[in-house]
Amino acid sequence: xxxxxxxxxxxxxxxxxxxxxxxxxxxxxxxxxxxxxxxxxxxxxxxxxxxxxxxxxxxxxxxxxxxxxxxxxxxxxxxxxxxxxxxxxxxxxxxxxxxxxxxxxxxxxxxxxxxxxxxxxxxxxxxxxxxxxxxxxxxxxxxxxxxxxxxxxxxxxxxxxxxxxxxxxxxxxxxxxxxxxxxxxxxxxxxxx
Numbered sequence: 001x002x003x004x005x006x007x008x009x010x011x012x013x014x015x016x017x018x019x020x021x022x023x024x025x026x027x028x029x030x031x032x033x034x035x036x037x038x039x040x041x042x043x044x045x046x047x048x049x050x051x052x053x054x055x056x057x058x059x060x061x062x063x064x065x066x067x068x069x070x071x072x073x074x075x076x077x078x079x080x081x082x083x084x085x086x087x088x089x090x091x092x093x094x095x096x097x098x099x100x101x102x103x104x105x106x107x108x109x110x111x112x113x114x115x116x117x118x119x120x121x122x123x124x125x126x127x128x129x130x131x132x133x134x135x136x137x138x139x140x141x142x143x144x145x146x147x148x149x150x151x152x153x154x155x156x157x158x159x160x161x162x163x164x165x166x167x168x169x170x171x172x173x174x175x176x177x178x179x180x181x182x183x184x185x186x187x188x189x190x191x192x193x
Contacts, residue, residue: 004078
């Protein structure tokens, strides 16, 4: 549909108001795909789960300079393309959550962040996407921002960060988790604006 292609082009050109229009246009489609995917797997979703999964989809669409959106070649309708993308993201996240629950570890950050992470030798995860790290730094207290910067941008270990900042080593993980949660919430708020 030409209207959708025009809207996509305006989003990629970062025209004012285009992203809000995109969200308004496709949020219902994403909600339907999320509900259908959960139903097909006999998974019950709370409103919070729906919000999280929607945010994961929108974060993934924005990640890496909107790489997923830029890959659209017009060989199908934009709605069909986004349905397939949304389903893949949601199914991946549902599988990840189910495995985490079975192993006794429930992570609080979304699929888009999960895909932007790389495992570290100490079992922690490091965000490779510098744009996500920069967004994470916005609105953080100075000590939290320092931890995020040292871990994600400088590649330091928990021990090095704790020594450098004079804080307990066991405080680094919770600080990073809170920073990721703030990023997820701010992304969700941006999406709903």
